[in-house]
Amino acid sequence: MSILKKALLLPPVLIAIAITMASAQNTKPPQAATDVKEKATPVKVIGVKAVTAVPFVSGYGKVQPDRTWDAVAQVAGPVVWTADKLRSGLLIPAGTSLLKIDEREYQLSLAQIDAQIEALNAKDETTKASLKIEERASLLLQDDLDRKKQLMAKGSASQAIVDTAERASLTQDAKVQTLVSTLKLNAAERKVLLQQKEIAALDLERTELKAPFDVRLNTVDISLGQYVNKGQQLFSGDGISVAEVVAQFPIGALSSLFNKPGETGSPLASLEAGSDGTSDRHDAIKAKVVLRTPRNDIVWDAKLDRVTAAMDPKTRTRGIVLTVSDPYGQATPGQRPPLVRDTAVEVILQGQPKKDKIAIPASAIRKGTVMVVDAEKRLHFKPVKVAYIQGDIAVLASGLEPNEKLVVSDLPAPVDGMLVGPKPDKALLERVMAEASGKAASKGTK
Structure with missing residues (x-):
């Protein structure tokens, strides 16, 4: 019996199975890809630059006059005359007669x-x-x-x-x-x-009361014809020649300003040693008083004067007193107000410039290390040493060199040697440079 005849005698189901197996043997699987291309992770970077860093620290306080005048009756008697200028808020020149008691x-x-x-x-x-x-x-x-x-x-x-x-x-x-x-x-x-x-x-x-110095009257508690007793307060005024601002600063925040390179110890020790105004470190610190307004920031040049006697036990801060000369003479109607009592202001202290420093975003440092990208676009970790932190930036003592590409992106699982796609963040670099050089702290209208 021939093979064809035998095949015709097979059941149809078996014929279908045989055909399927033959087709499977003749079909070859596709060749697997042997070369898988590595995918680069996109990251933002900045090319670090050397900058002349200007350390600064900011605090807040209220304006107070450097001296006040509480006009107290030194003799008793009825008030027989008062000046037209004896009104709250008016500026009174020194020597102006304001009130007379019956003599x-x-x-x-x-x-x-x-x-x-x-x-x-x-x-x-x-x-x-x-x-x-x-x-x-x-x-x-x-x-x-x-x-x-x-x-x-x-x-x-x-x-x-x-x-x-x-x-x-x-x-x-x-x-x-x-x-x-x-x-x-x-x-x-x-x-x-x-x-x-x-x-x-x-x-x-x-019996005649005269302004002992240039003052701005505050409260006036006397009127014509009123009988006054010896020791009774009549009115009060604030001196206008010098304004003081007592700003609170954390002690550690002042280290970058007052300690010289390699110097340790409390930064206030040297400052307090010169509280009589003879310390050269007072003159080495540039101080500014800033009034923030919706339109612009108004800036006054100030002078570091002294340190308050006690520390605030709750905030662990210390008060530093600054003075602004001629705060009323510097005023411009409609543009620049005078520094009056209880005005809330920001105080910015700037230290001596430090040349050839590397400044980076403080957020780029994690447990003392940063991420950099090499010439082959590979990510690496590098340890750095921080000299001081200033706001959102960190000024380094060592660890990075100019032109290195610093990763500023927040990577969820970075791996040393991984391929990345660096993209320069020029706006961030400009902000870092501005803050490190003190330009960000110097903005405002004088």
């Missing part, structure tokens, strides 16, 4: 003392005239006593006559001494009256 009582006291002194002078004149007479009489009685003593020595006079003459001489000496004592008492009384006159003249002068 008649003090004028009368002064006149009474003058009369007492005049009477005492007249008494002195009569006493001196009497003293001359009594001194002459004393000399005559002394001569008479001497003659009688001589006569008694010759036997021509008795002891009783001599005793009588001696008693008369002593009585006359007593009169002279009384007049001398009267003149001394008059001199002492005159001294007391002259002191009382000075006090009365001072009280008379105190």
Whole structure:
């Protein structure tokens, strides 16, 4: 039996299976790809640059006048005159008369003392005239006593006559001494009256109140015709020549400003040592006071003056006092306001420039390392040492060189050696450079 005949005798199901197996044997699987292309992970980078870094730190505080004037009545009496300028908010030049208390009582006291002194002078004149007479009489009685003593020595006079003459001489000496004592008492009384006159003249002068320095009036608690008592506060004012700002700073934040390279210890130690204004570190720090407004930032040049006596135990901060000279003279109506009491301002302290420093975003540092991209676009980790952190940037002491490409993207699972696709972030680099060089802190209108 031929093969064809045998095949025709097979059931149809078996024929279908045989055909399928033959087709499977003749079909070859596709060749697997042996070369898989590595995919680069896109990352943002900045080409680090050397910059002259200007360390700065900012704090906040309120403006206070460097000196205040609380006008207190030094004498009692009714107010008989007040100046038109005696109103809250007005600027008063030094020496301006603002208020007068009725001076008649003090004028009368002064006149009474003058009369007492005049009477005492007249008494002195009569006493001196009497003293001359009594001194002459004393000399005559002394001569008479001497003659009688001589006569008694010759036997021509008795002891009783001599005793009588001696008693008369002593009585006359007593009169002279009384007049001398009267003149001394008059001199002492005159001294007391002259002191009382000075006090009365001072009280008379105190009936008029004048501005001791250029001030801006705050509260006015007095009016015309009101009776004031000695020690009563009448009004108050703030000095306008110098404004002070007490800004709070964390102690550690000042290290980059006050400590020299390689220097350790509290940054405030050197600052406090120069609180008398003699420290060169005061002059080495540039200070600015900034008023933030919706339109722009207004900046005043300031001077580092001193450190407050105590630390705030809650915030662990220390107050640094800055002064701004002529805050009212620098004002421009409609553009630049004066620095008035209780104005909330920002204070920026700038240290000495540090050349050839590398500044990078602080967020690029993770556990003391950063990610860089090499020439073959491979990612690597590098340890860095931070000199100081300033806002959102970190200024490095070591670890990176200029022109290295620093990864600033936040990679979820970075692996050393992985292929990346770097994309420069020029805007971020400009912000880092501006903040590191202090330009960001110097913006504003002067």
